[in-house]
Amino acid sequence: MRVAAVDCGTNSIRLLIADLVDGRLREVDRRMTIVRLGQGVDASGAFAPEALERVFAASDEFAGVIQAAGAVRTRFVATSAARDVSNRDEFFAGVSARFGVEPDIISGAEEAELTFRGAxxxxxxxxxxxxxxxxxxxxxxxxxxxxxxxxxxxxxxxxxxxxxxxxxxxxxxxxxxxxxxxxxxxxxxxxxxxxxxxxxxxxxxxxxxxxxxxxxxxxxxxxxxxxxxxxxxxxxxxxxxxxxxxxxxxxxxxxxxxxxxxxxxxxxxxxxxxxxxxxxxxxxxxxxxxxxxxxxxxxx
The missing domain is CATH 3.30.420.150 (Exopolyphosphatase. Domain 2)
Incomplete structure (x- = not known):
């Protein structure tokens, strides 16, 4: 099964397309774009409009790559900062429109488990x-x-x-x-x-x-x-x-x-x-x- 994983953090958004074979990954494509989503969040409590524009531009590119690769399932995980910002709805709507899935704002425990498993x-x-x-x-x-x-x-x-x-x-x-x-x-x-x-x-x-x-x-x-x-x-x-x-x-x-x-x-x-x-x-x-x-x- 060909899958796509997207991780949107404070500084970068990354994509991995891989084939799942017997519980192991066979990499097809991996790429990263610096988007600085966390620009000014510490002080303002909101994603800056220009930061959202950068995320959505990168997401447009990634969505096209996913479609061209024929991935059948996509999961999008986002930084915990997206849980508390005042304009989270705008972020969620933009991601959903491009990938057809809502971003998962994962718990700290799940983030730790996923990081450890991958590393x-x-x-x-x-x-x-x-x-x-x-x-x-x-x-x-x-x-x-x-x-x-x-x-x-x-x-x-x-x-x-x-x-x-x-x-x-x-x-x-x-x-x-x-x-x-x-x-x-x-x-x-x-x-x-x-x-x-x-x-x-x-x-x-x-x-x-x-x-x-x-x-x-x-x-x-x-x-x-x-x-x-x-x-x-x-x-x-x-x-x-x-x-x-x-x-x-x-x-x-x-x-x-x-x-x-x-x-x-x-x-x-x-x-x-x-x-x-x-x-x-x-x-x-x-x-x-x-x-x-x-x-x-x-x-x-």
């Missing part, structure tokens, strides 16, 4: 695993093993949220970096997820994969080089330092950084660094598979 499929490394999904508006931490999820929590720290809250300089000032670090540490200090139990840190989604591309000095983004690659502690620290201290122009010149992440990747890298620093691991295992893959698997 750990076919992994052959020691568990328990801590899966870290660093998004634009939040960071999901999911601890689990081969039998499933043990503990999970969504933290209100994300690359877009922290950048909008604290950064106004170019390059980012030490005071701004200290403010980001304070916010990150405060939530990591109080998380209910026992991260010290993990033997493997699995990083997923655009922030982590971009950090990996920069760490490996890739001339351009290459999924085949990123998936299941490992970032050493030394490389992570050096990359985070560069991303947080460089100018916007310097980051823009790096072709492996998507233009839509240039402004916010420093804050995202800092979240990953602060998480890594308190764990008893010596590397980050990077996975290109995440909640999107979990959503596709859930359709069957």
């Amino acid at each position: 750990t499929e076919a992994l052959d490394v020691p568990g328990p695993y801590l899966v870290a999904d660093i998004g634009g508006g939040s960071t999901e931490l999911v601890l689990g093993n081969t039998t499933g999820v043990i503990a999970a929590e969504s933290l209100d720290i994300g690359s877009v949220r922290l950048t909008e809250r604290h950064v106004s300089s170019d390059p980012t000032t030490p005071a701004e970096l200290a403010a980001i670090t304070k916010d990150v540490d405060a939530l990591l200090d109080t998380t209910s997820v026992p991260i010290d139990q993990a033997r493997t840190l699995v990083g997923v989604a655009g922030t982590v994969t971009t950090v990996a591309a920069v760490a490996f000095h890739l001339p351009e983004y290459d999924r085949s080089r990123i998936h299941h690659a490992r970032i050493s502690g030394a490389d992570l620290r050096a990359t985070t330092s560069w991303l947080t201290n460089s100018t916007r122009a310097e980051r823009s010149a790096v072709r492996s950084i998507h233009p839509g992440r240039v402004d916010v990747i420093g804050a995202g890298a800092l979240i990953l660094q602060r998480l890594y620093d308190r764990m008893a691991v010596d590397e980050v295992l990077v996975s290109e598979h995440d909640i999107l893959d979990g959503v596709a698997l859930s359709i069957g």
Whole structure:
């Protein structure tokens, strides 16, 4: 059965078309567009009109790809921010008109389960695993093993949220970096997820994969080089330092950084660094598979 999964987050909207064969995914098409849906939501409590326009334009493209590929079932999941915004009805109507399905605003527990399932499929490394999904508006931490999820929590720290809250300089000032670090540490200090139990840190989604591309000095983004690659502690620290201290122009010149992440990747890298620093691991295992893959698997 050919299925389509769409994940609309704070910073990007992504599509996966895959064939479900004996409970496993055979990828047909995967694509991503930066839409910055969460633009200004922290302050306004509503999706900005221009952000909705970007989402709907990307959705038009994705709907056409789904139809051309012959997918028979589609599931659209959306960021939890869509649950509370004042103009959620406009968002729902626009999505439904384009895909023929309403967006699922999934619970934190289901988000954790889908993320963990997608990220750990076919992994052959020691568990328990801590899966870290660093998004634009939040960071999901999911601890689990081969039998499933043990503990999970969504933290209100994300690359877009922290950048909008604290950064106004170019390059980012030490005071701004200290403010980001304070916010990150405060939530990591109080998380209910026992991260010290993990033997493997699995990083997923655009922030982590971009950090990996920069760490490996890739001339351009290459999924085949990123998936299941490992970032050493030394490389992570050096990359985070560069991303947080460089100018916007310097980051823009790096072709492996998507233009839509240039402004916010420093804050995202800092979240990953602060998480890594308190764990008893010596590397980050990077996975290109995440909640999107979990959503596709859930359709069957």
